[in-house]
Amino acid sequence: MNNTEEKTNNAVPHEDAVDDHVSHVGDNVGAGISEAQIRVFKAKVEILHEELDQLSCENYKKEDENAKLRAKVKDLEEDRSRLQKTINSQQTQMEKHKASAKESDRKSEALQTQVSALNKEIENLNRSSKQAASAHSSMEVRLNRALEEVERTKTQLSKITHINKDKMKEENQSKENVLAENRMLKKQKADLIVGFKKQLRLIDLLKKQKLHLEAAKLLSFTEDEFTKALHRFSV
Numbered sequence: 001m002n003n004t005e006e007k008t009n010n011a012v013p014h015e016d017a018v019d020d021h022v023s024h025v026g027d028n029v030g031a032g033i034s035e036a037q038i039r040v041f042k043a044k045v046e047i048l049h050e051e052l053d054q055l056s057c058e059n060y061k062k063e064d065e066n067a068k069l070r071a072k073v074k075d076l077e078e079d080r081s082r083l084q085k086t087i088n089s090q091q092t093q094m095e096k097h098k099a100s101a102k103e104s105d106r107k108s109e110a111l112q113t114q115v116s117a118l119n120k121e122i123e124n125l126n127r128s129s130k131q132a133a134s135a136h137s138s139m140e141v142r143l144n145r146a147l148e149e150v151e152r153t154k155t156q157l158s159k160i161t162h163i164n165k166d167k168m169k170e171e172n173q174s175k176e177n178v179l180a181e182n183r184m185l186k187k188q189k190a191d192l193i194v195g196f197k198k199q200l201r202l203i204d205l206l207k208k209q210k211l212h213l214e215a216a217k218l219l220s221f222t223e224d225e226f227t228k229a230l231h232r233f234s235v
Helices: 002-023 025-031 035-127 133-219 223-234
Strands: none
Touching: 035 133
């Protein structure tokens, strides 16, 4: 790019020189145009052709790069959409686990209430044990069974609570990882958009340079036109 700009800048004085030659062509014809001047015109036209071809090639390359950037942005958008779906799914699972934990807490509270009620009933039976020994024995059996059920329930509840905590911890970590990746994808997308805009500005600049070179080409004498002009003036 810098080489192209240097060539373009170096070409400007030559264009002015060509314009000076064209504007004073009448005087030059009167005095006779040298072979060196003809070679200058030919060299100028050749340089303009080469620079125009180079700018066209660079323009095509930039357009290909922009197409690749647009495709990459599209892929990043699709990845972000998939990650968002994963986050939503994990959020739903977390809500289900929370609901399950609340239900387990409710059952535990209900069992604790039953234990308290049974303990009060035992106290009442102990006070009247002499009058209702058989009833006391029956209630004691019920109490033992209830206590065993409570212990089993407590054990199960402890296991469920531990499992739920581990799952919630894993899901929180997974969610953090997904969010971090999502932030990284957003940053990559922003970087790609900035690069895309820079490429567009560069393409616009190259197109303007191409137009300037084409205009300079139209203003320059071709070899045939220059020969014809010499022939007319010589006649």
